[in-house]
Amino acid sequence: MARMVHERTDVIPLLAEIFRDLGYEGATLSRITERTGLGKGSLYHFFPGGKEDMAAVVLADVDAWFERSVFQPLRLEEPQRAIPAMWEAVDAYFHSGQRICLVGAFALDETRDRFSATIRGYFGRWIEALQDALLRAGRDKETAARDAEETVLAIQGALVLSRATGDEGLFARTLDRLRLRVAAA
Amino acid sequence: MARMVHERTDVIPLLAEIFRDLGYEGATLSRITERTGLGKGSLYHFFPGGKEDMAAVVLADVDAWFERSVFQPLRLEEPQRAIPAMWEAVDAYFHSGQRICLVGAFALDETRDRFSATIRGYFGRWIEALQDALLRAGRDKETAARDAEETVLAIQGALVLSRATGDEGLFARTLDRLRLRVAAA
DNA sequence: CCATTTTTGTACTGTTAGGTACAGAGTATC
DNA sequence: GATACTCTGTACCTAACAGTACAAAAATGG
Numbered sequence: 001m002a003r004m005v006h007e008r009t010d011v012i013p014l015l016a017e018i019f020r021d022l023g024y025e026g027a028t029l030s031r032i033t034e035r036t037g038l039g040k041g042s043l044y045h046f047f048p049g050g051k052e053d054m055a056a057v058v059l060a061d062v063d064a065w066f067e068r069s070v071f072q073p074l075r076l077e078e079p080q081r082a083i084p085a086m087w088e089a090v091d092a093y094f095h096s097g098q099r100i101c102l103v104g105a106f107a108l109d110e111t112r113d114r115f116s117a118t119i120r121g122y123f124g125r126w127i128e129a130l131q132d133a134l135l136r137a138g139r140d141k142e143t144a145a146r147d148a149e150e151t152v153l154a155i156q157g158a159l160v161l162s163r164a165t166g167d168e169g170l171f172a173r174t175l176d177r178l179r180l181r182v183a184a185a
Numbered sequence: 186m187a188r189m190v191h192e193r194t195d196v197i198p199l200l201a202e203i204f205r206d207l208g209y210e211g212a213t214l215s216r217i218t219e220r221t222g223l224g225k226g227s228l229y230h231f232f233p234g235g236k237e238d239m240a241a242v243v244l245a246d247v248d249a250w251f252e253r254s255v256f257q258p259l260r261l262e263e264p265q266r267a268i269p270a271m272w273e274a275v276d277a278y279f280h281s282g283q284r285i286c287l288v289g290a291f292a293l294d295e296t297r298d299r300f301s302a303t304i305r306g307y308f309g310r311w312i313e314a315l316q317d318a319l320l321r322a323g324r325d326k327e328t329a330a331r332d333a334e335e336t337v338l339a340i341q342g343a344l345v346l347s348r349a350t351g352d353e354g355l356f357a358r359t360l361d362r363l364r365l366r367v368a369a370a
Numbered sequence: 371c372c373a374t375t376t377t378t379g380t381a382c383t384g385t386t387a388g389g390t391a392c393a394g395a396g397t398a399t400c
Numbered sequence: 401g402a403t404a405c406t407c408t409g410t411a412c413c414t415a416a417c418a419g420t421a422c423a424a425a426a427a428t429g430g
Contacts, residue, residue, distance in 0.1 A: 006377080023294035025210035029418060040419080041378045050419065100293050107349035108290045109208035123349045146362070149346075153359065154335075157342025161334075164292035164308045174338065177331070191407080214388060225389080226408045235389065 008046045011036055016058045020102050024055055024111040052114060055106075059118045062102055065093075066122065074129035079137035083182065086130070087175055090155060097162035097171025104156045127152050134182070151178050193231045196221055201243045205287050209240055209296040237299060240291075244303050247287055250278075251307065259314035264322035268367065271315070272360055275340060282347035282356025289341045312337050319367070336363050 014036045018027050029051065033039055038046075047053040069089050073082040094101065103122045106115055127148045134144035158174040161167070199221045203212050214236065218224055223231075232238040254274050258267040279286065288307045291300055312333045319329035343359040346352070 021295055023208060023210060023296075025208060026294055026296075028416080030416075039379055041380080041422095044419075045377060104345045104349065105293045107345055108285050108293065109211055110206055111208075111211075112348060119349050120351065123346060149355070149358075150339075150362065153342035153346050153355075154339060155342070156345040157338035157340070160289045160292055160341040160345065161308060161338050163297060164289065164304050166305065170334070170338075173334075177335065213386080215386075224409055226392095226410080229389075230407060 006038060006042060011038060011046060012058055012061050015054050016062065016102060019055060019058055020100055020105065023109070024051075024106060024114075025109075027051070027055075055111075056115065056118075059103065059106070059115055063118060063122050066126065069093075071125050071129040074133040079133040082133055083130075083137070084179075087179055091172065091175055094155075094159060094171065097158060097168070100159050100163060101156060104159065123152060147182055151182060154178055191223060191227060191231075196223065196231060197243055197246050200239050201247065201287060204240060204243055205285055205290065208294070209236075209291060209299075210294075212236070240296075241300065241303075244288065244291070244300055248303060248307050251311065254278075256310050256314040259318040264318040267318055268315075268322070269364075272364055276357065276360055279340075279344060279356065282343060282353070285344050285348060286341060289344065308337060332367055336367060339363055 015032065018032055018035050022028075022031065029040065029043070032043065032051075032054070036043070043054070044050065047057065049056070070086050073085055076082075077085075093099070103119050106112060107119050112119060130151060131144045131148035134147055135141065139147065154174055155178075158171045162171050200217070203217055203220050206212075207216065214225065214228070217228065217236075217239070221228070228239070229235065232242065234241070255271050258270055261267075262270075278284070288304055291297060292304050292308075297304060315336060316329045316333035319332055320326065324332065339359055340363075343356045347356050
């Protein structure tokens with residue numbers, strides 16, 4: 001009666017995409033079973049806490065990816081290497097603006113209240129790590145703080161505007177501008 | 186059996202705030218009746234199309250406000266007057282970042298599909314009107330296009346980041362930076 | 371190849387969703 | 401003050417919601 005192939009790890013990216021597309025409230029269990037191919041039995045086996053559990057695991061997964069692929073390099077590697085690597089990672093991760101930021105989307109509505117610590121931590125660590133890299137690249141404290149905040153903010157804004165206008169070039173254009181602005185000064 | 190006080194026009198801002206807080210899917214009819222004080226009878230009397238009708242009317246209302254208070258002035262008045270007026274209007278409208286942009290929020294999840302024309306129009310006209318004002322202020326076409334896009338994008342990003350981090354100063358800080366950047370060049 | 375554990379489908383729960391029907395109350399008009 | 405129209409509460413509908421129970425199946429592993 002079962003097919004027994006799925007691993008919990010394989011399901012997480014699928015769940016992430018579902019929450020991205022539909023939002024937390026819009027992601028109903030029937031749509032989750034539909035798009036993951038997993039029945040309720042399997043879903044509640046892997047995520048005993050139900051939908052909130054799934055979203056929490058997905059958020060933790062996203063957070064871990066950024067921590068490993070973006071924040072840590074910014075903190076530990078040479079800024080001259082880590083900052084360009086960030087542009088590449090961000091462009092790839094968000095599919096040049098075709099994919100939204102789940103953390104940002106959750107921040108906008110009441111879903112924020114369920115995951116406020118994770119959401120706050122994600123953005124806080126991103127800005128701090130970038131600020132740290134900019135400081136080590138020779139920027140003064142004020143400029144580094146300003147540019148770090150501006151960069152993360154512009155990435156989020158570009159994701160909103162990309163989805164709103166359907167302008168496929170907007171995200172890449174924004175990253176190019178940020179590259180120039182952050183490289184200068 | 187009835188109290189007969191409400192006007193349709195009075196309900197729209199309440200509905201707007203509800204959709205802002207809860208998102209389209211999160212705004213259930215029971216929460217709408219609860220927070221507006223109107224029963225289903227009244228709601229369906231004013232908005233025969235139900236929830237989708239309410240959201241459409243709210244979006245049209247938001248759009249009309251921006252058209253009248255921001256876009257039109259940018260197109261018709263002196264840029265030296267209209268652009269500073271835009272910063273003021275935006276700061277007041279979004280309560281210095283304490284209030285999100287409904288249009289931007291709807292753009293992120295599948296709600297976008299229901300209202301894509303309105304959403305696209307809102308951002309498109311905003312960017313175009315600002316670009317127009319910047320052109321008339323003496324900017325060349327390329328700079329005007331870039332600054333207009335960057336400005337609207339940064340406002341949206343600041344709203345996301347404000348809600349995510351709870352940093353109350355972020356929105357005002359961002360507007361100040363935009364003011365300087367747009368005034369220069 | 372048998373015992374145990376992990377994974378899965380199905381059936382079911384109570385609750386809430388959005389929406390409809392409609393009668394009655396309130397206001398207005400003449 | 402009878403008539404028409406606007407507004408509102410209540411009762412009700414079907415479908416979908418999140419979640420539970422559980423037994424059968426698949427893998428594991430000795």
